[in-house]
Amino acid sequence: QHTIVMTGASRGIGRVAAEHLLCRSPDVHLLVVARGSSGAQLAAELATGGHTVSHVSADLCSLPSVRSAATGIRDRLDKGELPPLRGFVGNAGTQYTNALTETPEGFESTFAVNVLANHLFVRLLQDRFAAPARIVITASDTHFGDFRHNMGMVPGPAWKSPDVLARTGAFPEPDTTTAGRTAYSTSKLAALYLVHEYARRLPAGIDAVAYNPGFVPGTGLARNAGPVSRFAMRRILPVMTLTPFATRRSAAGRYLADVVLGTTQAPTGSYVDRGRADRSSQESYDPQRERELWDAAEQLTAAYAAGADGLSDDF
Template sequence: MGNAGIQYTNALTEGPDGLEATFTVNVLANHLFVRLLQDRFAAPARIVITVSDTHFGDFKHNMGMVPGPAWKSPDALARTGAFPEPDTTSAGRTAYSTSKLAAIYLVHEYARRLPAGIDAVAYNPGFVPGTGLTRNAGPVSRFAMRRILPVMALTPLATSRDAAGRYLADVVLGTTRAPTGSYVDRGRTARSSEESYDERREGELWEAAERFTAA
């Protein structure tokens, strides 16, 4: 289960390897994890990568809280300053939504490349307030995420942490039926954004991820 996720208040934060940290954690870390364990998977098996409906980039899916993805070449996305005004929260959130689009691309590529019986699924828990996702945000945003926005979990606009965990367990255990390459929105398979189906981008990202994570 790949559950790595981070969101910064800028697009300038570097990881220890000099690559942009959002892309490193949300995309490359999951890819490295899958590739290192690939020879240990025995069919039937299921790999679940946590993604986000922010990849849709519309008000319906994230209430305007996160800008939509702004796709660029993987080599550009892996470097700091890939988005306009890179020192702003908006750029940091754009890096986040773009990284989640990238994660879906890799799931599609895993579905093509992994042996039969080793399934790869993208899981979207929806907006889950009360987590540490915004721990790098300012004090007002952190307070709202931890103390105010959890109330939204009582509505269809958000998912409680407990519910997100149950949905995830159902995906991992196969209770939620999802063929390899699927996008699971909470408790059901669904279609991800139209932009998320692009074999050229998927192939380019695979090749770049392989380069960036090579030993």
């Protein structure tokens, strides 16, 4: 038996992936991370059929909440309440209609959820992984920033110093939807940078892989958008799954499960585009930016990682 920790399992591709993981890996104990009381209901629904599912509460917009969840998982592993940890799936993501939404700790919310929350989870669980293990972070082809990958619906990333990206107002006209979408694509570029750093720094036997589901209409990603955009995502854009441009939610979730289970061959540091390992954008391979982001992420999360029992500073 083994444990897989997963964020973003309550809806969309994450829900589909969770169901695949449980059906295809009978020995898995799936530990879902969800906000508030929703985790208990999610765990109960997923456990139907005799699967082993538990939950931990966390608000990914709050780094103290992430710390509490991660330390709780560490305690359960140490007490033998959970089987060995073999996976972490950072599938949760968010996109706002501006670049001014702020977390209680003063971070720009897109960057906090899509980058810092994943990093803090990895940092706090790093010494509890039992090889072979796999960390999978959900990325996005919006990081390419070209028409071919998103038909101009999302502006490309606009990289800046990570200390600037972590705060509100990093982009021009920060109160606009364009700025919010730029924050999203930039955060997904940052996720790739961190995956490359994890591949360099994690011990042998613990892989880190980025997964791109492609454009998947009908997910909860547009839940913070205006009513017109939400209607389009739910009712109009799903027809695009009939074209090669978009991915059905069922297929995207299955592809994610394939990556987590290792069915899709992808060495550590890989970028998996739907069902196969591929090259990410040229901009996403930049060792200097990767080191700078690593240093910034370490600094920005240090207060929440400090003091965890047994946590090593060498990583």
